[in-house]
Amino acid sequence: MTDNSQTPDSRVDTDQSVPDATNGTADQPRRAAKVSNDADATTGEEVRPKLRIGDLNFWYGDTHALKGITMDIAPNEVTALIGPSGCGKSTLLRCMNRMNELIQGTTMDGQVMLDGQDIYEKEADPVMVRRRVGMVFQKPNPFPKTIYKNVAWGAKINGYTGDVEALVERSLRQAALWDEVKDRLHTPAYDLSGGQQQRLCIARTLAVEPDVVLMDEPASALDPIATSKVEETITELKKDYTIVIVTHNMQQASRISDRTAFLYMGRLIEMNRTDQLFTRPQKDRTEAYVTGRFG
Amino acid sequence: MGSSGTFELRRGRRKKLGAVMAGLFFVATVFGLLVLVALLVDVAIQAAPWLDVSFLSQMPSRMPERAGIWPAIVGSLWLMGLTGLMAVPLGVASALYLEEYAPEGWLLQIIQINIANLAGVPSVIYGILGLAIFVRFVALGSSVIAGAMTLSLLILPIIIISTQEALRGIPSGIRGAAFALGATRSQVIWSHVLPAAAPGIMTGVILSLSRAIGETAPLIMVGAAGMVVAPNSVLDPFTVLPIQIFNWTARPQDEFQGLAAAAIVVLMILLFTMNLSAILLRNYFEGRRAGGG
Numbered sequence: 029m030t031d032n033s034q035t036p037d038s039r040v041d042t043d044q045s046v047p048d049a050t051n052g053t054a055d056q057p058r059r060a061a062k063v064s065n066d067a068d069a070t071t072g073e074e075v076r077p078k079l080r081i082g083d084l085n086f087w088y089g090d091t092h093a094l095k096g097i098t099m100d101i102a103p104n105e106v107t108a109l110i111g112p113s114g115c116g117k118s119t120l121l122r123c124m125n126r127m128n129e130l131i132q133g134t135t136m137d138g139q140v141m142l143d144g145q146d147i148y149e150k151e152a153d154p155v156m157v158r159r160r161v162g163m164v165f166q167k168p169n170p171f172p173k174t175i176y177k178n179v180a181w182g183a184k185i186n187g188y189t190g191d192v193e194a195l196v197e198r199s200l201r202q203a204a205l206w207d208e209v210k211d212r213l214h215t216p217a218y219d220l221s222g223g224q225q226q227r228l229c230i231a232r233t234l235a236v237e238p239d240v241v242l243m244d245e246p247a248s249a250l251d252p253i254a255t256s257k258v259e260e261t262i263t264e265l266k267k268d269y270t271i272v273i274v275t276h277n278m279q280q281a282s283r284i285s286d287r288t289a290f291l292y293m294g295r296l297i298e299m300n301r302t303d304q305l306f307t308r309p310q311k312d313r314t315e316a317y318v319t320g321r322f323g
Numbered sequence: 324m325g326s327s328g329t330f331e332l333r334r335g336r337r338k339k340l341g342a343v344m345a346g347l348f349f350v351a352t353v354f355g356l357l358v359l360v361a362l363l364v365d366v367a368i369q370a371a372p373w374l375d376v377s378f379l380s381q382m383p384s385r386m387p388e389r390a391g392i393w394p395a396i397v398g399s400l401w402l403m404g405l406t407g408l409m410a411v412p413l414g415v416a417s418a419l420y421l422e423e424y425a426p427e428g429w430l431l432q433i434i435q436i437n438i439a440n441l442a443g444v445p446s447v448i449y450g451i452l453g454l455a456i457f458v459r460f461v462a463l464g465s466s467v468i469a470g471a472m473t474l475s476l477l478i479l480p481i482i483i484i485s486t487q488e489a490l491r492g493i494p495s496g497i498r499g500a501a502f503a504l505g506a507t508r509s510q511v512i513w514s515h516v517l518p519a520a521a522p523g524i525m526t527g528v529i530l531s532l533s534r535a536i537g538e539t540a541p542l543i544m545v546g547a548a549g550m551v552v553a554p555n556s557v558l559d560p561f562t563v564l565p566i567q568i569f570n571w572t573a574r575p576q577d578e579f580q581g582l583a584a585a586a587i588v589v590l591m592i593l594l595f596t597m598n599l600s601a602i603l604l605r606n607y608f609e610g611r612r613a614g615g616g
Contacts, residue, residue, distance in 0.1 A: 130502060132427045159505030169496030171515060181514065182504035229500065236504050 076144070078103040078240060078270040079124060084138035086119055086128065093119045095294040097138070101240075106262060106271045108285035108302065110278060112317070115291040117274045121242050124272065125161035126154040142240070159186055162238035166245040168225035170217035170232070175200075175209050178217045178228055182236040195235055202268075203231035204261045223254020227261060234265075241265065243273040247280065259284050278318060282306050290314045363591075369584035378585055383550055383567065387578035392586050397553035398467065398561040399536060399593065405471030405557065406478065406535050411528055413475070414482030421483070422490040423512060442480035449477040450544025458545050465546030468557040473541050478531035485527025489520040518608070525605040529598055536594055539565040564590040 077100035086094035094116045101107050101124075109117040122128040124140055126147060139146050147157045170178050179196045188195065196213070200206040205227040209220070217228055226246055233241055243262070247255040262271060262284050275281050281288050282302055289299040290313075298305060298314045309315040316322050381391025425431050453473025463469040493516060501511040517524075547562050549570040554561045564586055571583035 125503065127499065127503060130499075155505050155507050158503055163499075163503035165496060165499060165503075167496055169494070169500045171497060171500065172519060181501075182506075185504070185506050185510045185514070232500070232504065 075102060077101055077141075078143065079272070080139075080141040080144075081120075081124075082139040082141070084120070084123060084136065084140065086116070086123060086136040087134060088119075088131070089133050093294050094123070094136075097291075097296050099289055099296055099299055101270060101272055102287065103270045104266055104268075105286040106266050106273060106284050108281035108288045109272065109274045109291060110276075110281050110288055110317070111291035111297075112322070113276075116294040117291050118244050120291065121244055121272060121274050122163075124240070124242055125158045125163055127158070127163060129154065159236050160238050161240040161242060162233035162236060164226070164229050164233055164241065164243045164246045167249050168222055168229055170220070170225050170228050172216070172218060174214045175217050175220070175228060176213040178232050179235045182232060186236050188236075196231075199231040199235040200228075202234050202261075202265065203227045204257060204264070205231055221254070223250045223257055226250060226254070226258055230258070230261060230265075234269075238269065240270045240272065243271065245274050245276060248276060255280075278306070278320075290317060292317070366584045366587050369581050370588045373581045373585035374588060378582075379589070382552065383570075387576065387582055390582055392564065392567055392589060394551055394553040395562050395564045395567040395586070396589065396593070398547070398551075399563040399590075401467045401554055401557075401561060402471050402474065402542075402563055403532060403536055403597070405468060406474045407528070407532060409471060410475035410478050410482055410531070414479050414527075414531075415486050415524060417479075418483045418486035418490060419512060419516075422487050423508065423516065438480050438483055442484060445540075446477055446538055447540040447544060449473055450541030452476065453541060453545045463558065465548065465560050466558045467554045467561045469545050470542050470547055470561060470563075471557075473545050474535045474538060477538065477541060478535050481531040481534065482527050485530065486520070486524050489523025489527065490516065492523060493519045521608040522605045525601055525608065529601040529605075532601075533594055533598060536563075536590070536597070537565055539563075539569050542566060543569075564593070 079101035081097055081099050081101075084094055084097040085092070097116075097120060109120060111117050119128065123136065124147075128134055128136070136148070140148055142157070142160065146152065147154075147161075171181065173181070176196055179199050180192050183192060183195055197206060197210075200209060205224060208224060209228075217225065220228060226249075230241075230246070246262075247258045250258065259280065262273065265271060266286075273281075273285065285302045287299065288302045288305045290297045290305065290309075290311075292313055298309060298311045300310070305314065306318050309318055378391050379396065380393050381389060382393060383395070384390040421431065421434070425434075450473060453469060453476070457463050457469040457472045458465060461469075463472075497515050497519060498511055501515050506514070542563060543566065546560075547566050548560055549562055549566060551560045551562050568583045568586045568590065571579040571586065574580075
């Protein structure tokens with residue numbers, strides 16, 4: 029089912045992200061998405077999805093965690109994955125950079141296409157996939173090294189030949205941390221506050237120059253002020269990166285994301301532009317969740 | 324509020340019970356320490372008349388006033404050096420394989436259980452094994468290297484288990500973060516896993532080498548002699564401090580009891596120095612981690 033993703037003129041198919049919304053109700057959001065795509069594509073070319081997930085199934089042992097997920101992630105947008113605990117949103121996120129296969133006893137089938145290339149095909153190297161699809165974790169997890177080395181390490185192991193100092197500065201600026209740490213780059217990262225550590229982790233991810241940045245509840249361990257800083261950073265970053273963020277916080281999803289996907293019990297229930305999904309959900313279950321009636 | 328029961332707080336009784344417990348734990352600690360101090364003082368008193376430079380620098384002898392422990396000191400140092408060189412890399416590498424690479428399953432479980440069992444096998448059994456394999460089959464004879472290989476086998480399970488513990492203690496976020504940057508497994512291990520686990524690994528190495536330096540039985544099995552010169556190569560015959568002590572305590576004369584006590588003091592100092600340097604090394608690693616070196 030991913031074959032048609034290669035055809036340049038797949039305008040009708042660009043929004044396959046609502047697999048369950050088969051009847052007429054889905055038409056409206058599709059139109060909305062198309063309008064915005066046209067606005068983005070100033071050159072007149074069709075915007076191809078950055079990531080295209082096709083009929084993805086995932087198991088932890090016998091537990092069927094993801095059931096036939098199909099969705100497109102648009103480039104230079106923030107896509108939010110929401111849903112109650114255990115719905116599979118983090119699992120789905122980790123399927124996008126092959127982090128799940130580091131857990132033993134897991135199986136998957138389906139496709140995850142990055143720029144039209146299946147990242148799970150035999151020739152694909154998970155190490156290279158992860159360089160292109162970076163990840164920021166729920167809990168800030170800087171390396172027990174200096175601030176500078178935290179940012180520089182990823183570039184070093186990936187054979188970066190340019191000016192590492194400039195790269196560190198650029199990455200820290202992108203993560204809105206530079207001004208706070210420029211005078212103490214060679215002090216331990218553990219001395220930073222939680223919010224600063226998380227922005228350091230973002231900078232570290234950016235330093236390997238990925239295409240996509242995955243974020244797994246990046247602000248859930250932070251206080252409101254640190255959270256708003258991280259959110260500002262994310263909004264800045266979508267100019268240069270495609271961002272997929274898992275969040276428990278629906279206000280956060282509505283503040284920072286362009287599109288939102290609602291998952292429930294391992295299935296994609298609904299995916300739409302964020303304003304649409306929150307104000308005019310197509311599915312009862314989505315409506316119940318976004319209005320806080322369950323979750 | 325809603326419950327029908329009452330709370331009998333009995334604060335006095337609970338406090339008293341707490342105080343009694345604290346007292347018991349304190350007595351237990353003091354008891355152990357006192358026994359240790361008594362032993363050390365007793366040994367030191369016996370050893371005092373015999374401890375001098377010539378005792379350290381001379382050969383063992385039938386005449387107590389001319390007897391020394393030079394060959395035993397050198398033998399113990401050779402043995403520790405060789406054992407460390409063989410057992411530490413082998414043990415750490417095994418632990419890394421078991422923790423970071425080996426697929427989970429029944430085979431891993433069996434290996435794991437067996438390693439734990441091997442850590443509890445009496446050391447004399449390792450001596451018999453060393454005699455059969457290294458001394459006879461490999462034909463190394465009763466040499467330092469045969470002794471070191473035997474002791475390496477003895478401490479290998481301890482090093483593997485303690486290294487595995489250290490590896491498990493590393494916050495999993497560090498591994499995930501490194502993988503997510505596009506690191507290969509070996510890059511993750513060299514840059515993050517090993518440095519983070521180093522202090523824990525050092526602790527295991529200290530413990531196991533401390534055990535090895537006091538071992539007597541397996542070395543008697545592989546044929547460490549009582550009366551030899553200090554070894555000059557790995558194939559030379561050797562003796563070690565515990566064997567020297569054992570030989571002297573087996574003699575009836577009082578003088579030899581004094582010599583044995585003096586040798587014990589030397590062994591204790593050697594052990595203490597070894598542990599201290601290992602702890603300093605460990606603190607250095609820990610400091611580097613925290614300081615972000």
